[in-house]
Amino acid sequence: MIDLDKEIDRHNTNSLKWDFAVNRGKNKDILPLWVADMDFELPDIVIDKLKSVLDNKIFGYSEPLDSYYDTIIEWNKKHYNLDLDKRYIVNGCSVVFHIATIIKALTKDSDSIIINEPVYYPFRETIEANGRNLIVSNLKRDINNKYYFDFDDIEKKIKDNNVKLYLLCNPHNPVGRAWKKEELERIVDICNRYNVFIVSDEIHEDFVYGNNTFNSIGNIAKANYAILTAPTKSFNIPGLHTSYAYIPNNKALALFKKELVKAGYSQSNVIGIKALEIVYKYGFEWLSQIKKYIYDNYLFAKEYLESNLRVKVTELEATYLIWIDFNSYNLETSKLKDLIENKALVWLDQGYIFGETGNGFVRINIATQRSLLKKALDNIIEVFKEL
Ligand SMILES: Cc1ncc(COP(=O)(O)O)c(C=O)c1O
Numbered sequence: 612m613i614d615l616d617k618e619i620d621r622h623n624t625n626s627l628k629w630d631f632a633v634n635r636g637k638n639k640d641i642l643p644l645w646v647a648d649m650d651f652e653l654p655d656i657v658i659d660k661l662k663s664v665l666d667n668k669i670f671g672y673s674e675p676l677d678s679y680y681d682t683i684i685e686w687n688k689k690h691y692n693l694d695l696d697k698r699y700i701v702n703g704c705s706v707v708f709h710i711a712t713i714i715k716a717l718t719k720d721s722d723s724i725i726i727n728e729p730v731y732y733p734f735r736e737t738i739e740a741n742g743r744n745l746i747v748s749n750l751k752r753d754i755n756n757k758y759y760f761d762f763d764d765i766e767k768k769i770k771d772n773n774v775k776l777y778l779l780c781n782p783h784n785p786v787g788r789a790w791k792k793e794e795l796e797r798i799v800d801i802c803n804r805y806n807v808f809i810v811s812d813e814i815h816e817d818f819v820y821g822n823n824t825f826n827s828i829g830n831i832a833k834a835n836y837a838i839l840t841a842p843t844k845s846f847n848i849p850g851l852h853t854s855y856a857y858i859p860n861n862k863a864l865a866l867f868k869k870e871l872v873k874a875g876y877s878q879s880n881v882i883g884i885k886a887l888e889i890v891y892k893y894g895f896e897w898l899s900q901i902k903k904y905i906y907d908n909y910l911f912a913k914e915y916l917e918s919n920l921r922v923k924v925t926e927l928e929a930t931y932l933i934w935i936d937f938n939s940y941n942l943e944t945s946k947l948k949d950l951i952e953n954k955a956l957v958w959l960d961q962g963y964i965f966g967e968t969g970n971g972f973v974r975i976n977i978a979t980q981r982s983l984l985k986k987a988l989d990n991i992i993e994v995f996k997e998l
Pocket of ligand 1: 707780812
């Protein structure tokens with residue numbers, strides 16, 4: 612058992628979260644609970660196996676061996692009853708790179724791509740930066756701030772804009788939904804009727820809690836879909852740049868591979884390839900332990916915030932990112948940001964970056980020690996209880 616309560620000094624480790632506050636215009640003492648990586652160390656068994664990769668002492672051009680594909684196939688079968696076929700797995704360096712690649716591969720300039728905001732902001736960025744036509748169908752929310760697809764709006768927008776591609780976040784960051792099978796079936800049904808290709812970003816798949824389940828699009832759609840995912844969130848290795856795409860459609864796969872060639876991308880980082888195999892083989896117990904810790908962090912944060920402030924914390928079905936509604940304070944987004952960053956000295960992701968419907972919300976990364984989380988919440992409560 613790892614002591615997850617133990618605070619770890621991550622300064623001077625090139626950490627985007629901990630080392631770049633001043634560089635990004637923040638106070639040097641700000642507490643960072645923004646970018647989605649975790650303040651937990653991997654277990655010795657994983658670190659020892661990674662060290663044995665270094666023992667090779669030669670790091671020439673590298674490609675995945677069969678064991679890489681077998682490990683991915685086994686993980687998906689065992690945990691999600693998802694049958695993957697090796698021929699359609701493509702290794703890569705990051706999910707966002709694969710998002711940009713598949714957009715370029717499967718759509719042309721000005722083609723329409725639909726997303727559901729609020730959503731992970733690189734969805735919007737990659738679509739717009741590649742000159743595609745962004746179509747947004749906002750998620751609906753009920754009085755408890757639980758979010759749902761707006762199926763009628765999705766269908767209408769797909770039809771009216773001749774949408775070619777649906778970029779789905781499954782599970783959904785930042786609203787914490789683990790989409791149900793029935794919900795995804797309706798999305799697939801709409802996409803089938805209008806010939807829309809579904810790209811499902813499933814990077815948060817392993818963080819689903821309680822009675823909720825992760826439903827991969829691969830268990831629902833029959834064709835015309837791709838899964839883009841990685842073990843990097845689950846095992847806290849995004850700095851090792853390793854991910855994979857699953858594209859069980861020969862035409863789409865060929866176009867995707869051609870786009871990789873156009874980008875000049877060929878062999879991958881050998882540490883990343885081996886890390887994927889190692890964490891999937893040896894990391895499960897650790898993952899189960901941190902998931903429990905994170906869920907307890909969520910329960911703590913919800914209770915603590917809601918009993919001290921006029922905020923609502925959205926139920927966390929999935930991810931380690933909690934979504935908090937500050938709208939009852941009626942603040943301009945810039946004021947909300949200013950109070951949290953400059954008065955409470957906490958660095959969070961402000962809701963507006965995930966789309967207009969995120970205004971007045973903030974997203975907190977709770978994959979950290981409870982003591983740090985409490986300190987951040989105390990600072991925020993201190994500032995807002997006066998308002
Ligand atoms: C939905 C989603 N996709 C992709 C990523 C990033 O993936 P990568 O680092 O592999 O590009 C994140 C990171 O938070 C995410 O939340």
